[in-house]
Amino acid sequence: MDSTWKFTTRDIAEKADLLMPGHRACAGCGPAVAYRQILKAARGPIIATNATGCMEVVTTIYPYTAWKIPYIHTAFENVAANAAGIETALKVMKRKNRIKHGSIDVIAFAGDGGTYDIGIQALSGAAERGHNFLYVLYDNEAYMNTGIQRSGGTPHCAWTTTSPAGRVIPGKPEFKKPISHIMVAHSIPYVATGSLAYWRDLIVKARKGLEVEGPAFLHALAPCPRGWRYDTSKTVEMARLAVETCVFPLWEAVDSEYSLSAPSKVIALKPERKKPVKEYLKSQGRFRHLFTPENEHITDEIQEIVDKRWKLLLKKCGMS
Amino acid sequence: MEMTSTKQKMRALSGDEAVAYAAKQCDVDVVAAYPITPQTIIVERFSEYVHNGEVDTEFICVESEHSALTACLAAAATGARTFTASASAGLALMHEILYVTSGCRAPVVMAIANRALSAPINIHCDHADSMVERDASWIQIYVENSQEAYDSIIQAFKIAEHPDVLLPTMVMLDAFYLSHTLESINVLTDEAVRGFVGTRKIPLVTNHEGRLVPFKLDPENPITIGPLALHDYYFEHKRQQEAAMQSALQKIREIHNEYEETSGRKYGNGLIDPYRLEDAEIAAICIGSTAGTTKVVVDQLRAKGVKAGLLRLRTYRPFPSQDIIQALENVEAIAVMDRSHSFGAKGGPIFHEVRHLLYDAPTRPQVVDYIYGLGGRDMPQTLIHEIYKDLERIAATKQIKTPVQFIGVRD
Numbered sequence: 001m002d003s004t005w006k007f008t009t010r011d012i013a014e015k016a017d018l019l020m021p022g023h024r025a026c027a028g029c030g031p032a033v034a035y036r037q038i039l040k041a042a043r044g045p046i047i048a049t050n051a052t053g054c055m056e057v058v059t060t061i062y063p064y065t066a067w068k069i070p071y072i073h074t075a076f077e078n079v080a081a082n083a084a085g086i087e088t089a090l091k092v093m094k095r096k097n098r099i100k101h102g103s104i105d106v107i108a109f110a111g112d113g114g115t116y117d118i119g120i121q122a123l124s125g126a127a128e129r130g131h132n133f134l135y136v137l138y139d140n141e142a143y144m145n146t147g148i149q150r151s152g153g154t155p156h157c158a159w160t161t162t163s164p165a166g167r168v169i170p171g172k173p174e175f176k177k178p179i180s181h182i183m184v185a186h187s188i189p190y191v192a193t194g195s196l197a198y199w200r201d202l203i204v205k206a207r208k209g210l211e212v213e214g215p216a217f218l219h220a221l222a223p224c225p226r227g228w229r230y231d232t233s234k235t236v237e238m239a240r241l242a243v244e245t246c247v248f249p250l251w252e253a254v255d256s257e258y259s260l261s262a263p264s265k266v267i268a269l270k271p272e273r274k275k276p277v278k279e280y281l282k283s284q285g286r287f288r289h290l291f292t293p294e295n296e297h298i299t300d301e302i303q304e305i306v307d308k309r310w311k312l313l314l315k316k317c318g319m320s
Numbered sequence: 321m322e323m324t325s326t327k328q329k330m331r332a333l334s335g336d337e338a339v340a341y342a343a344k345q346c347d348v349d350v351v352a353a354y355p356i357t358p359q360t361i362i363v364e365r366f367s368e369y370v371h372n373g374e375v376d377t378e379f380i381c382v383e384s385e386h387s388a389l390t391a392c393l394a395a396a397a398t399g400a401r402t403f404t405a406s407a408s409a410g411l412a413l414m415h416e417i418l419y420v421t422s423g424c425r426a427p428v429v430m431a432i433a434n435r436a437l438s439a440p441i442n443i444h445c446d447h448a449d450s451m452v453e454r455d456a457s458w459i460q461i462y463v464e465n466s467q468e469a470y471d472s473i474i475q476a477f478k479i480a481e482h483p484d485v486l487l488p489t490m491v492m493l494d495a496f497y498l499s500h501t502l503e504s505i506n507v508l509t510d511e512a513v514r515g516f517v518g519t520r521k522i523p524l525v526t527n528h529e530g531r532l533v534p535f536k537l538d539p540e541n542p543i544t545i546g547p548l549a550l551h552d553y554y555f556e557h558k559r560q561q562e563a564a565m566q567s568a569l570q571k572i573r574e575i576h577n578e579y580e581e582t583s584g585r586k587y588g589n590g591l592i593d594p595y596r597l598e599d600a601e602i603a604a605i606c607i608g609s610t611a612g613t614t615k616v617v618v619d620q621l622r623a624k625g626v627k628a629g630l631l632r633l634r635t636y637r638p639f640p641s642q643d644i645i646q647a648l649e650n651v652e653a654i655a656v657m658d659r660s661h662s663f664g665a666k667g668g669p670i671f672h673e674v675r676h677l678l679y680d681a682p683t684r685p686q687v688v689d690y691i692y693g694l695g696g697r698d699m700p701q702t703l704i705h706e707i708y709k710d711l712e713r714i715a716a717t718k719q720i721k722t723p724v725q726f727i728g729v730r731d
Binding site: 045046047049056057060061062063064065067068069070071072073074075077078080081082083084085086088089090091092093095096098101104121122124125128129 | 349350352376377378380381382383384386387390391392393394395396397398399400402416417420424528537538539542543544545546547548549550553
């Protein structure tokens, strides 16, 4: 599935931001970068809705707002239900001739907090009902806004404040829930993973998500310097390393048919380009505890899991 | 004054069906709902209207009540007229979003078929579900019968959407006694209802650029709804909600009177519905369908020369304090009947709120509380007679033996 939209880097640079500067995100905030990139994909009138979380809080501190487009936030677990209500209202109001616009896109943003766990019911329901909207999951892999607590999206053995690197249990015992595959299993028309380090890929995917009729799900990896414990200048580096190590491969599923995206495809075709997971783990303080003699074996276990999931993905993409 | 009450049709409808029918006639744009006994017939009937093309409404079969109210709120924020219904655990699941809806000043209308809260699980009549939400800044109206349910849903849209109000509104009807019982209902014509509720007008607000724009999600005039407001601004938002509640007192009365002109029907003054209270020496206070039974008891007592009366509270939020104080001016002994309880408190919620008002009365009457009917325990005339007998004793002796009693329960 191709988008009809062709653009140059200059086009993107000259396109007005729909999210204004001056909001309160941290230095090096991955989600803030991802939002700006994704919103460049807007193709016309668009309404945004956000779940409670980092980006919601930093962009809308009354009496200020960073949003140049209509925006609503209601609660934490229900952004997909917001989107359902907005999309449905637009549909019926258009039918009753109360809207002059030809078409208005609906985009829902939520963190891994508002998606994997507390938000999955509303998301699953909206997907099942087939509402026409793009759901963007900005994944910083923990409940960052409330102080770095673990989520279903937190990777295995990562330190968080509710899965600390303790003497008995070294970080989160569970694994990262395969949320995007779960969304593919909902048989929605478009699911994709993206990383802010590959902005062109991410922007094209956001546009495809908006263009498709029906629910679209975009899983954007958005590293957090505070929660992952790395220097604020290295956010893009982390987002790139995640792809290069196949910890976070980039792919699309169009009508449930998988295909690898270029940055990951190149690794599939040239396996020597696949970087060891240790490089990724070593670069972040949240995995620091794995580099003691007692815990070193865990990094090998993590490599095995990454390899296993990578192989499974290749199979799904018809590239074994 | 144009009386169009002759242009009404008589239909046999249960309370749920009457509610669905009223919503049908109000040109609702979006209904997002989840079934729960005993509200299910509302959503089922409405689904039939939608699937048969009898209404131009989008029906979202949401996956939970929390999403039902969320979707209605977001749809209302987009400019749609919205309706939903729930009860008991479903309303409890909406709890968080009740506050968000009123905080966002969305004029959602919701019917509640009053049912007990678990545990134990119970599907029958009880006011716990809506009573516990009286702090959520929703307008609350309790109906006595299914005719009133029909009439009140229609009024609710006009009340909620009024620019001086802009508060979501819930209309309560008792589980099974009203929701499932067939009554002969007079229904207005579609034109009469549409003429009464009109189309939803979106109020204007000052946006962050200082311009007056419609308060809705519209790419023409972008605004942010549902922001973070910290200690420096949250309090003012809540103060505004309270001001809206106070304005609602008058608006509810006005809209009730307008509706009387259209339909020929009234319920007291819209806020309270006193029955034979003018010269009453003893009186009961209650909400909901029990008022119907109590009116029968009052008539029986009056026939025997007892100066008994009843004060039915129709509008519970905003609480019609002035009207209540005035209505009870000359009553010597009052029995509040609470079909819900605040566990650990001295008596139920209506007892608290009424007795609190009477603290300032020039002559304080005796006030007692009867917790009754929880989980659908029937409240027959015999028990209500017992209450009035107690009141006669209290009025005569000026003494209260037991201020709070559970009545109709096994010992």
